[in-house]
Amino acid sequence: MQETKKEPGTSGTPDAPGIPAEEAGYGRVFAVREFRAVFAAHAFSLLGLMISEIALSVLVYRLTGSPLMSALTFAVGFLPYLIGGTLLSGIADRFPARRVLVVCDLVCAGFVAVMVLPGAGIAVLLAMRCALAVVAPLFQGARMATLTDVLGDGDLFVLGRSLLRIVSQSALLVGFGLGGLLLSVVSPRGALLITVATFLTSAALLRFGTRRRPARSGARAPLVKDSLSGARQVLAxxxxxxxxxxxxxxxxxxxxxxxxxxxxxxxxxxxxxxxxxxxxxxxxxxxxxxxxxxxxxxxxxxxxxxxxxxxxxxxxxxxxxxxxxxxxxxxxxxxxxxxxxxxxxxxxxxxxxxxxxxxxxxxxxxxxxxxxxxxxxxxxxxxxxxxxxxxxxxxxxxxxxxxxxxxxxxxxxxxxxxxxxx
Missing domain, CATH: 1.20.1250.20 (MFS general substrate transporter like domains)
Known part of the structure; x- marks a missing residue:
């Protein structure tokens, strides 16, 4: 796909025509309808992830009585990021972005739903935690690339991404506290059900709140080969x-x-x-x-x-x-x-x-x-x-x-x- 040329100093999007980049502020970013949907979906996904991390840690500790196993529920989330971000990154460009985002949310909802099953043991819980970490970089990468479609590649994009980071940092301040409060009134598996609902809500917001756009790349090579080739091109x-x-x-x-x-x-x-x-x-x-x-x-x-x-x-x-x-x-x-x-x-x-x-x-x-x-x-x-x-x-x-x-x-x-x- 050829990159569309944009006039300097404009947002380059139909939703925010002619907004000078130097005048863009956080209020101007929220004026873009599609960004509001992306922002709300991000908030719901983040809420679900925070709740799931706390609930899963508590659930694993109750099942094993081991602080080490409880801590591993956080630690196992790092390495799969690298796997998903390198071997599967081609998905973010070879399919329409909205489809990638919605499917990722639905897949994550499915992984968490498996955790809720009464018979899910430690191995299943940790496997699903790893699976979530594989999907996460695909979702986040596709969402960041989508911001350039929604806000253009000028200052509106910078401010939009800044807002998403601010929400993420704010979640660190209040998320664990809210999660702990939630677990005082519902069981860990009950809290995981709330996570399923947040992922489904995010999927709905992205499906009906953003426009369908074509894939950025027409590559038809095997996915892993295409992903590694793309990573080499980026790093070259x-x-x-x-x-x-x-x-x-x-x-x-x-x-x-x-x-x-x-x-x-x-x-x-x-x-x-x-x-x-x-x-x-x-x-x-x-x-x-x-x-x-x-x-x-x-x-x-x-x-x-x-x-x-x-x-x-x-x-x-x-x-x-x-x-x-x-x-x-x-x-x-x-x-x-x-x-x-x-x-x-x-x-x-x-x-x-x-x-x-x-x-x-x-x-x-x-x-x-x-x-x-x-x-x-x-x-x-x-x-x-x-x-x-x-x-x-x-x-x-x-x-x-x-x-x-x-x-x-x-x-x-x-x-x-x-x-x-x-």
Whole structure:
């Protein structure tokens, strides 16, 4: 499919004709009817996932009495992301996006419905959890690519994706609390039934709230071969490759305080309340940074600040060398989270650097890589902390992460204006 040329500074979509990119704000994004459907579907899917993770963890613990098995219900969700995001990513481009999104939601509803069955044992529960993680990057990648159809590839897309991230971060603040409250009145399997309903609602919103569009790619090669070929094409471009690394590397280091929050809170003697605050500080900073950058800064300013911010976002972690108390730790984490506003600038560069016929695969690969490196980062933080302690591990993540970000920023400058982005 040939990429449709758009006039500079317009949204390029029928739903939002002629909206100047420099005037686009969050309110303008919600003015696009199809985006409202995508946004609502995202909220329902996210709600379902949060409930299912809590309910499944509790259910596995009740069946086994093992904290390790309960923790595995979270851990097994990382590796399948990489599998689905690489071997099956071609699905996002070779079929109409709306069909991919609706089918993914229906398949996920089916997987969770299997978990609800009274006879479903531990093996079945973990297998279904893995299956959900295989489908997730396909859904998320296709949804991100769909945003370019709905909002164009200008500033409206950047703000639309920002809103979806804000919802995801907000869910971290309230989702687990709501899930715990829900489990106080219904059984874990009953909570999983609610997850089935949220996936079905998401599917209905996407089916009837978005327009049918043709597939981006007419590829008819075997799926796995097509997916791997697409991944190679995406990674072969120097500009795209460095942007992907800029998406992946900071989160790989930034998860260190989250992975080690429990032992650090224990060392400070702040109890479960302090632990909750430590877990919330980074998402709070992220939401604040995204909201400010999206609502107060012009697109040109966000682009100028992207690389300086990505180089600074991990610097607050170096403050852990002083073994800060609770209040100082919260401040450092909030500042680091605010630095993640660099994502708005990267989003704009990334969507322009990837050819339209590869966008679904590129977005899927981005999502899969992001989840995988965060899992690796958490595991590495835990291993290192066993030898040098929590404070030294977080400090090291700040130092090493900042160095890596600086090197990537230099490479990103070198690739500006590459042919793929013109």
């Amino acid at each position: 471009d120097r500009r795209v490759r460095v942007l992907l690394l800029l998406f992946w590397v900071p989160p790989m280091f930034s998860v260190a305080p989250e992975a080690l929050a429990a032992p650090y809170a224990d060392g400070l003697g702040v109890g479960s309340a302090g632990l909750g605050l430590l877990m919330c500080a980074l998402p709070v900073g992220t939401i604040a940074g995204e909201l400010y950058a999206g609502s107060r800064l012009r697109p040109e300013a966000r682009a100028r600040l992207a690389l300086p911010l990505v180089c600074c976002t991990l610097l607050p972690y170096i403050g852990y060398v002083l073994h800060p108390g609770l209040l100082w730790s919260l401040l450092l984490l909030t500042l680091s989270g605010a630095g993640s506003a660099y994502s708005l600038g990267l989003d704009q560069w990334f969507v322009r650097a990837v050819p339209q016929e590869l966008r679904g695969r590129a977005m899927t690969l981005n999502t899969a890589g992001l989840m995988t490196v965060q899992g690796v980062g958490m595991a590495l933080a835990g291993v290192v902390a066993e030898f040098v302690g929590v404070a030294a591990t977080v400090t090291g993540a700040g130092v090493l992460g900042t160095v890596c970000c600086l090197l990537l920023a230099v490479e990103a400058r070198r690739t500006e204006g590459s042919a793929a982005e013109k």
